[in-house]
Amino acid sequence: MFLTNPFAGAFGLDIGERSIKLVQLSRQRVLGHGTALKAELARSIALPSGYIVNGEVEQPEMVRQKLLTLLGKIGSLKPLRVPWVVALLPEQKTFLKTLELDIPPGEITAEDITFNAKKHLPFELEEYYLDWQIVHSENGRAERRSRVIVGASAKVLADAYTYLLESVGLSPLAFEIEACALVRALAALETESEAQVPQLFIDISATRSSLIIYAAGVPEFSVSANFSGELLTAILMRELKFDYAAAENYKIKSGLSYDKKYPRAFQALLPTVTDFIAEIKKTCSFYEDHSGNGEKIKQLVLSGGGANLLQLAETLERELKIPIATAAPGSGLLRAKKLSDFDPNDPGFSVAIGLARRAVENPLATTTRV
Ligand SMILES: Nc1ncnc2c1ncn2[C@@H]1O[C@H](COP(=O)(O)OP(=O)(O)OP(=O)(O)O)[C@@H](O)[C@H]1O
Numbered sequence: 217m218f219l220t221n222p223f224a225g226a227f228g229l230d231i232g233e234r235s236i237k238l239v240q241l242s243r244q245r246v247l248g249h250g251t252a253l254k255a256e257l258a259r260s261i262a263l264p265s266g267y268i269v270n271g272e273v274e275q276p277e278m279v280r281q282k283l284l285t286l287l288g289k290i291g292s293l294k295p296l297r298v299p300w301v302v303a304l305l306p307e308q309k310t311f312l313k314t315l316e317l318d319i320p321p322g323e324i325t326a327e328d329i330t331f332n333a334k335k336h337l338p339f340e341l342e343e344y345y346l347d348w349q350i351v352h353s354e355n356g357r358a359e360r361r362s363r364v365i366v367g368a369s370a371k372v373l374a375d376a377y378t379y380l381l382e383s384v385g386l387s388p389l390a391f392e393i394e395a396c397a398l399v400r401a402l403a404a405l406e407t408e409s410e411a412q413v414p415q416l417f418i419d420i421s422a423t424r425s426s427l428i429i430y431a432a433g434v435p436e437f438s439v440s441a442n443f444s445g446e447l448l449t450a451i452l453m454r455e456l457k458f459d460y461a462a463a464e465n466y467k468i469k470s471g472l473s474y475d476k477k478y479p480r481a482f483q484a485l486l487p488t489v490t491d492f493i494a495e496i497k498k499t500c501s502f503y504e505d506h507s508g509n510g511e512k513i514k515q516l517v518l519s520g521g522g523a524n525l526l527q528l529a530e531t532l533e534r535e536l537k538i539p540i541a542t543a544a545p546g547s548g549l550l551r552a553k554k555l556s557d558f559d560p561n562d563p564g565f566s567v568a569i570g571l572a573r574r575a576v577e578n579p580l581a582t583t584t585r586v
């Protein structure tokens with residue numbers, strides 16, 4: 217497969233509201249074991265609030281300077297000379313749906329997908345770009361029906377991101393929506409049978425949470441929840457009269473554990489956590505009531521920097537009575553020597569690693585296998 221990727225060095229770029237993360241993987245031959253993926257580069261740069269808001273690039277020149285710094289085109293980092301990139305589009309302006317079609321995978325046309333997507337996507341398709349992946353099962357049987365993962369992104373937004381990336385010398389090969397990138401990163405760590413079990417992937421970033429139902433090897437749907445690292449920090453600032461840095465430190469040190477010295481902190485965080493748990497329950501129930509196969513969600517996987525919050529996994533497990541795992545998105549990767557400070561267990565890198573996994577294979581492929 218690696219021989220067919222004409223875009224040598226292509227990398228993943230996770231553009232968020234509070235950071236931009238870059239991961240570059242390569243495929244290496246491993247004596248006696250075929251090939252393995254190696255992390256060549258993993259970088260992150262913080263974005264001050266207000267540069268990108270609700271997915272819109274509000275301060276293009278400021279974001280451009282951050283991108284140039286991350287790419288080593290200005291500043292002290294080693295320059296990355298590859299132009300090929302698989303980039304993230306902001307979740308707020310994208311949409312995901314898995315379609316079941318009565319058409320064998322080999323016979324599907326673009327018109328079939330557009331026609332069927334129209335029935336399910338709640339907006340004018342003319343204003344959106346559609347991208348899709350036909351899911352093939354590995355059992356080798358001739359398939360009469362197809363499953364197609366369809367992603368849609370607002371044209372104005374995708375065009376703005378294309379322009380931004382081209383302005384720093386990059387050539388976007390593909391844009392991806394967060395749910396697809398996350399699922400690729402997390403599913404790659406599971407065995408084939410684990411990946412068949414219905415699960416909820418939860419990504420908690422600085423500004424948002426995404427809840428993604430993953431079942432039978434595909435992302436079924438995703439929703440956003442009002443729970444985020446910044447929200448918790450803001451609550452602590454208000455309750456403890458801390459400045460931003462002190463509140464952030466407190467959050468990282470104490471998380472959701474009860475601290476006798478600051479009993480108000482725990483009390484203040486509790487309603488937000490309770491709302492989050494209710495949102496998770498609602499999402500699981502929605503899937504369980506509508507999937508038609510009576511299957512229950514069997515596992516939750518936490519990802520994003522917020523997954524590190526102390527006592528979060530324990531609290532969710534206690535309340536939801538579902539086993540919880542925390543993502544270690546780089547755990548299966550070899551690591552370049554120069555990447556000594558890259559922590560492969562950092563759940564905040566899940567999305568960037570998911571994008572990089574697409575970049576290192578053929579990024580233009582429109583089929584996927586489960
Ligand atoms: N140990 C920790 N305990 C609690 N929160 C943490 C910890 N480590 C990181 N975080 C929080 O995780 C958040 C950053 O997560 P992540 O890197 O996924 O977000 P981001 O990609 O920068 O944000 P966005 O995608 O919204 O732009 C911050 O709010 C940070 O405070």
Ligand SMILES: [Mg+2]
Pocket residue numbers: 230231232233421422567
């Ligand atoms: Mg992010």
